[in-house]
Amino acid sequence: MKIAIAQLNPTIGDICGNSNLILEAAKQAQIEGANLLLTPELSLLGYPPRDLLMNPSFIAIATAHLEQLAQALPPELAVIVGTAVPNADAVKLGEKLLFNSAVLLQNGAVQQVFHKRLLPTYDVFDEDRYFEPGQNSNYFTIGEVKIGVTICEDLWNNEEFWGKRSYAGDPISDLTKLGVDLVVNLSASPYSVGKRGVRSAMLQHSAIRSGIPIIYANQVGGNDDIIFDGSSFAVNRQGNLIRVLASFETDFAVLEYDENKQDLMGGGNGQDARSTTDLGLGEGQKLGLIGSGGNRQDARSTTDLSSTTDLSFEPPFGDAEIWAALVLGVRDYVRKCGFSKVVLGLSGGIDSALVAAIASCAIGPENVLGVLMPSPYSSDHSVNDALELARNLGIAIEMLPIGDLMKTYDRTLGDLFLNTTFGIAEENIQSRIRGNLLMAISNKFGHLLLSTGNKSEMSVGYCTLYGDMNGGLAVISDVPKTRVYSLCRWLNAGGYVGAVLSSPDSAIIPVNIINKAPSAELKPGQVDQDSLPAYDVLDDILQRLIEHHESVQQIIAAGHDEAVVKRVVKLVRQSEFKRRQAAPGLKISDRAFGTGWRMPIAKSSSYETHH
């Protein structure tokens, strides 16, 4: 039996377009002699459809398209499509109106429907808002082969692997009791650093535990803040990774299930074999488990995975995959929002340099416009560094000095600000002048504005609302400053080799940009460390506070200065109002600001620092 995986990149709500993607994949599967085609979770709708699910006409149209698709598909091919299915008993039983379902289409009709049982409600997930959990696990058969069907989170309650139970039910245990021969999983599992290694290690463990091979079909593509990396894979009964699909791009593969051996073929010496540490990036990057991986942010593996997973990696771990994720995130946001070009401010600093490089790689340097907006406080090297960067990348630039505008604001506000001293207000005016100019260019020429703030800044509010925070997409707002440096060094060391960005003789990011002290240049001689602790200190405090939920006491106990910790915590809590109005930011961590970060603004945080 042959099973095809279509690792698709659907657009949210584009039911017609997504249906066509499935149909094209089905034609390919038929050509390659497949009996079954797997698609990702909610493949007909795109994941996550969010409140579109509350629109009855959206559901009605999805239902109609599912029927049309069933009739258009090659009749003999079994195709599993992900969609939202109305819950007929909802009103009678007091249940949610929909199921998150995997629908088996064959011979022109719906043959069987499987409902997702474990509905995540943590981080970016809101599935209880829309869906009723399925009560049972079930399978279908092709020939004599019993194929159990699961959807994403259904496979994430491996109690032995995580050392704890996350849900009452465990679909893979139930399917084992039903005697299935194979488990398939339709997923839309968001990317975060190291997540691919966690997924494969977990399902290798599950395959060994259950003695059942598993095929995991994940969505790929960027949808607003969430990046889906794809990286679909299959493990055989022994827990060997026998096939890994590409990361951060669409892919298609056909696997062989041997009914006699009751296992998936490939791996070992076969041509499809890849080691568990090569998940398709092609950059030779080692992947392994890192501390805070997993769908669940508090998950920790308590299982020794050394037999199946290479845990070794070189710091800085993850630059290659983060780069690829951000490139995909930018490319898809630009495309799916209907843009073809982007604009961004080039300050001569490292953040805008990295974003310009990512954008150039994502949509081509010919579609990137860098705008230099020097002020009297800008140093000479800022302009020169930005110009050198633009040359290296091959992007167009515009130069719009803001000195005249600064003077005109000073004049306009002169009477009102009389006898006050230069401060945050005047600094922010400069940033907002630049924000206005960039948006004017965006509005005039239809370029999407990218904002360039990093996660460290966003955490402590070292950024100007309606100024440098302006933009449709915050490309690196989940990337800590220390990681910004590491990505630039990785890039300059030739980490990324592509037709678009390649600079064999000189660094892509001018070394002066990397070496100089970071500065917002909003007043003479200003550097970031006038206001903030050193970035390696700040980033460690922030990671403990934000990603690991450590208390002030715990962070101090880890060796940080008490006054610094308390100041950082206060800044983080006070900056909530800025983050609430930030552009969607590409998520690469287990705890990003955005849809998975839900903090009150009007609040007291005194409990944190006064106890």
Place this chain on the structure above:
Amino acid sequence: MKIAIAQLNPTIGDICGNSNLILEAAKQAQIEGANLLLTPELSLLGYPPRDLLMNPSFIAIATAHLEQLAQALPPELAVIVGTAVPNADAVKLGEKLLFNSAVLLQNGAVQQVFHKRLLPTYDVFDEDRYFEPGQNSNYFTIGEVKIGVTICEDLWNNEEFWGKRSYAGDPISDLTKLGVDLVVNLSASPYSVGKRGVRSAMLQHSAIRSGIPIIYANQVGGNDDIIFDGSSFAVNRQGNLIRVLASFETDFAVLEYDENKQDLMGGGNGQDARSTTDLGLGEGQKLGLIGSGGNRQDARSTTDLSSTTDLSFEPPFGDAEIWAALVLGVRDYVRKCGFSKVVLGLSGGIDSALVAAIASCAIGPENVLGVLMPSPYSSDHSVNDALELARNLGIAIEMLPIGDLMKTYDRTLGDLFLNTTFGIAEENIQSRIRGNLLMAISNKFGHLLLSTGNKSEMSVGYCTLYGDMNGGLAVISDVPKTRVYSLCRWLNAGGYVGAVLSSPDSAIIPVNIINKAPSAELKPGQVDQDSLPAYDVLDDILQRLIEHHESVQQIIAAGHDEAVVKRVVKLVRQSEFKRRQAAPGLKISDRAFGTGWRMPIAKSSSYETHH
């Protein structure tokens, strides 16, 4: 037996302050001879605490404060406090880490804990993100009286009242079977137009159905976008409303339960009696059921409530209560964020006029600064109307003409914009100049900037991101333009009578502001209706689309022009990126933009208009 209700206004996360509020109420209850004191849902934490609940130290400190509070309270008084309680079995059973609980404190210790069973996940609610649902309903006794304890949503599954079941369980049915004499409810039920009438009608129905009196203790106060109106009340076994606490302010009341009559006393001819149509606003406003009421946005009553509720009302219904809600929302956001003064732009238009009036009422006109920023496109009447408004309200003004800044932007962008025509880019520059000036004043003087856009504009994107959308709080972003007019007319007709705003001889809102054609004045002769349908048409389409989830076909079938409907729908879907970056907006409808509106940005909406 005497039962006190403390209708408290807690601050989110201010565990120490909230604990003191409870303690003060307990002292008052003791003075008045009460046996039991009720407080709102999560009264120790403030509702909604959102992701603060994911902070282990927050929970630990709440637990410690609960114990301290138990010891500080008058020992004989039974006090029910709302807080989050750790779920000891969470990891073993795969459950959520917390319960949303009502904790009975007496004699210096926790006596009994009741867990919320029905956890809302619709609209602004995310309770499944944090809480495990309680499995059973339970009661405690005072003397011989069995008192059943419920929390907010627990009482919202009255299947007969709603004509449908919203959850599998029904706590009030279970408590009836347990033979309780009285049901108490700790609530944090957000305000929306007409909600008070819905709540009382529902619980009057429940009391009659079960034959059990009910006391409903609701939170009051604004917490970010959500306004809690208070309006706590009690109904006796006959379903009569025997006591109603104040709306939109803190309140305290002591009720008498007669053990012999097995009922709450009061009502009828008693001094505490109020009719169901007077829920404490004191403005003689009639309240009743309107179409889209209820905690659940899709709820519809199918029960004849005419015997207990006055369904008659005069259009425009709700101005008085909306006014009071917005005043509270502004006052609390300003206070709880640590501000004392606000600033806003005064355009001479009706939106900023209404916001200035609300702010003046909320924090006093002496704390409101209006800024006039005329451009060469501003009409003379704009400045004059704004000045007259400021005089009527008694607020300070500043005048900052923006002509010079517009010219300097034109000069700065001159080369780049050569041979392009005046359009959206140039219009937005003006709005963003004003936004920059307002934020400069906010930053310089520590005033909170209020934004003044209405819901109609926010829906169709007729507003400038980083321009007039700037602000810490969007005061009327859930108020449709037609309602903006009705609120101003109501105000001028003397609807609000207060020391702060009273203008017996002339209108508070200058009549010219109400009568002139609305205009953004961003180019010569511009009026809103150049770009948009008439506001009464637009608002009807928007309400059908946004609040009632009607399809394009349904809206057309209701009599609207097809082309207009399709254009409006397209504008709404295309403006998602603006709303994502909007300030928190005070919620007065069943479906506001904000925490209860979760739409993808990068999406296709073609299914809506092409089918």
